[in-house]
Amino acid sequence: MVIANIMHEDETGCVRHDPQKLARVLLRWYGSTSKKNIMIKAHQAVSRA
Numbered sequence: 001m002v003i004a005n006i007m008h009e010d011e012t013g014c015v016r017h018d019p020q021k022l023a024r025v026l027l028r029w030y031g032s033t034s035k036k037n038i039m040i041k042a043h044q045a046v047s048r049a
Contacts, residue, residue: 002029 004025008018
């Protein structure tokens with residue numbers, strides 16, 4: 001689960017997702033999960049050797 005403030009209220013009071021905030025959160029999450037997957041795969045390869 002990822003908890004982040006990605007909301008934006010415009011001048012009319014309409015609340016929407018802020019695309020830049022959302023992109024930053026997704027890129028940070030994807031980067032962290034990719035690193036974990038690489039570390040798991042590296043560990044599995046070492047374990048098999």
